[in-house]
Structure formats: C-alpha cells, structure tokens
Amino acid sequence: MKHGKRYLAAKALIDTAKAYEVEEAMGLVVETAKAKFDETIEVSLRLGVDPRHADQQVRGTVVLPHGTGKTVRVLVIAKGDKAREAEAAGADYVGAEEMIAKIQQENWFDYDVIVATPDMMGLIGRLGRILGPKGLMPNPKSGTVTMDVTRAISDIKAGKVEYRVDRTAIAHVPIGKASFGAEKLGENFKVLMDAVVKAKPAAAKGTYLRSVVLSSTMGPGLKLNTARFGG
Numbered sequence: 001m002k003h004g005k006r007y008l009a010a011k012a013l014i015d016t017a018k019a020y021e022v023e024e025a026m027g028l029v030v031e032t033a034k035a036k037f038d039e040t041i042e043v044s045l046r047l048g049v050d051p052r053h054a055d056q057q058v059r060g061t062v063v064l065p066h067g068t069g070k071t072v073r074v075l076v077i078a079k080g081d082k083a084r085e086a087e088a089a090g091a092d093y094v095g096a097e098e099m100i101a102k103i104q105q106e107n108w109f110d111y112d113v114i115v116a117t118p119d120m121m122g123l124i125g126r127l128g129r130i131l132g133p134k135g136l137m138p139n140p141k142s143g144t145v146t147m148d149v150t151r152a153i154s155d156i157k158a159g160k161v162e163y164r165v166d167r168t169a170i171a172h173v174p175i176g177k178a179s180f181g182a183e184k185l186g187e188n189f190k191v192l193m194d195a196v197v198k199a200k201p202a203a204a205k206g207t208y209l210r211s212v213v214l215s216s217t218m219g220p221g222l223k224l225n226t227a228r229f230g231g
Contacts, residue, residue: 067159
C-alpha cells in the first residue's frame with residue numbers, strides 16, 4: 001500500500017516499536033493529524049475475550065466529557081406523549097409507523113442514531129435486516145430502547161459513544177477531533193478506558209487489554225502502554 005507525503009512525514013515522528021504513555025501519545029496524534037479537515041481521533045482496543053461466548057461480550061456506552069465534535073442526528077420512534085417529549089428534547093426526526101415505512105420503502109438513513117420506546121420494538125424488529133448491518137438497531141444495552149427519551153437524546157447529543165467488540169474482539173471508538181487538543185482528548189480517553197476496564201467480563205481469562213492503539217483519520221497508529229490501566 002502506497003502512502004502520501006503527509007502520511008509518511010507523520011509516521012517519521014512515531015516510534016513504531018514504542019508503547020507510548022497517554023500524555024505523549026495525545027500530543028503526537030494531534031501533531032500528526034495534518035489533513036485539510038478536522039480529523040477524528042479514534043481508539044482501537046484489542047481485548048482478551050472470546051466474543052463467541054455470551055458471557056464474554058463487552059458492550060456499553062459512555063458520555064465523553066468533551067463530546068465527540070460530531071453533530072449527531074437522532075431519530076426517535078415513539079407515539080403520543082413520548083413523541084412530543086422527543087420533539088421538545090431536540091430530536092431531529094420523530095415518528096412511528098410512518099418512519100418505519102420510510103426506512104423500509106426508501107432505504108432512508110439521514111440519521112446517526114435511533115431511539116425507540118419499548119412498545120415500538122415489535123414493529124422495528126421488522127427492520128432488523130436493514131438496520132442491523134449498519135449498527136442502527138435500537139438496543140436496551142446501549143440505552144436506545146427506553147421510556148426516558150429526553151435523557152437518551154440529551155446523552156447522545158452531549159457525546160455518548162458506544163464501545164462494542166466485534167467478532168475479532170476489537171472495538172473502535174472515537175474520542176473527539178484533533179482540534180480538541182491533547183488535554184481534552186486525554187480526558188475523553190480516560191473516561192472511555194475507565195468504562196472499558198470496568199466492563200471486563202468475569203469469564204475473561206489472561207490479559208484483558210491486549211493492545212490499545214490511538215490514531216487520527218488519516219494518520220498512523222500509536223501503540224499505548226496498557227500497564228497503567230490494569231489490563
């Protein structure tokens with residue numbers, strides 16, 4: 001794979017054999033984010049779990065103190081008072097059967113997160129094949145199936161992110177934008193890592209945090225020292 005001059009210049013600043021401490025890594029990832037747009041900073045976690053087993057799933061949400069820097073569009077599927085509550089709370093789209101039909105018939109995806117009240121899940125279940133592959137299916141574990149739609153919308157807009165291991169036991173989680181600077185990114189990172197470490201399944205054996213890599217959208221990855229996290 002060929003890389004451009006900007007990427008190669010950024011990579012020259014990084015010691016690929018080194019496991020960086022968080023403070024140094026945050027400074028470097030900001031320094032190497034040289035694209036003409038505000039790059040997203042992402043953490044990639046490889047965990048010592050076997051996702052094939054239900055008791056070794058790692059999934060949860062956390063509200064980052066400085067948000068993600070991304071404007072998140074929220075669709076709420078609810079009726080009556082809950083629909084009106086969602087509108088008042090700042091949902092971008094609100095509806096019930098008509099929204100489900102729009103997704104089915106038009107492949108409509110002009111939103112980033114779907115929040116639904118429990119009574120609507122029977123109908124939303126029909127959209128599993130459409131929403132599932134895109135990671136948009138509402139789920140109680142991620143707080144997107146709830147009667148407290150106001151809090152769900154508030155948390156999402158404030159910067160709630162989901163961490164969830166894939167079939168290879170890796171989770172990719174955004175922690176902000178390069179423009180946040182090293183200090184704010186570091187604070188977001190700490191909140192995420194505290195949540196992931198706390199979510200360690202009792203059934204997980206051996207080293208839990210196998211690797212933690214920090215990277216920007218267009219930049220090279222930086223390996224972090226995992227010892228300080230107790231993994």
